[in-house]
Amino acid sequence: MDAKTAWPDRVTIDGMVYKARVDAGDGLVSLPCPSEPQVSVGDVITQTVGRREASLEVLEVDFQPNGSLGIGTVHRHLLVLTVEPTTSQAHTQPPGASSAKAPPVARPPKASPVASTQAAPASTLKLAELVDRIARSSDTEAKAMLLALLDNASVSAIVGPVTALGMRALLRT
Template sequence: MDFDALAYPEVVFIEEQEYKAQRNMSKGQVLVPYTEAPDVGIGDVITQKSGKREIHLKVLDVQFLEGGSLNVGTNHPHMLILHVENSTSQPHKTSSSSNTTFNIGSISGEQLQVGNNNSQSVTINVQKLVEEVAKSNDPEAKSLLKQLLENSTVGSVIGAGASALISML
């Protein structure tokens, strides 16, 4: 088995010149060992052979490392590191809107509507909730709120103010 061939299994074309390479998709990098520096720069598009098809990779950044290959897996002494973006896959990706519009409108003093999908966030502090329920003539609401405030988890979140809030009911 030829382990050197496994080090650079991909074939890429830079300016119609064929090179062996290693592509790391998660990092968006292509490593290309070379002897004479390829003519490649930011904005160029290189081509990777993938079976019978081709993948076009747009170059976002370039780094030439003299002696960078350490002759591991190759006879070429230098290493070209390309940071790339797969431009072949772009039309197939689900696009998320890059122009996000936030619609913010006040519904009342305690309510606020934010977002593109008309989601509504209701913000009220616990003290205001207790005051409004205490003013009401709804014994069930008072009882449920008192049970909530007496809960040990709720009490630990609210802190020392929980007993003062319970006394308001």
């Protein structure tokens, strides 16, 4: 696989242009790099598409040493960013919409057995936001369930051991 097929996109981070693979559907940007670029959560990076540019806000940063495996690049390391497009937000938000986070939603009463067999509505709630909301609540059952989930080796591997450790610490306080 050559560089044009492995890393077809261009992103700009802190004034530096990088070859990358942007998967807009999953909100992921992967880029090989010689060392960890200076990017953190909340930063806005730019994807160049022809003569147009799209702004992407960084939601999560995952630096993987030797993660590129040298496929289509001489750089061994891989930076994977979870991003959200910000270019279209001005067009999609209703007038007067605030960018502040919505207040926590009150917990609904326990569902009856009949209601629990129905599919739950789709949610865009991120795991970190769920952990934060549960940590601030007084629901010990939910905290215990989330701790058990984060203690699972498969979940910890997917979330990342450092992230899972931080989430467990937040739930225990």
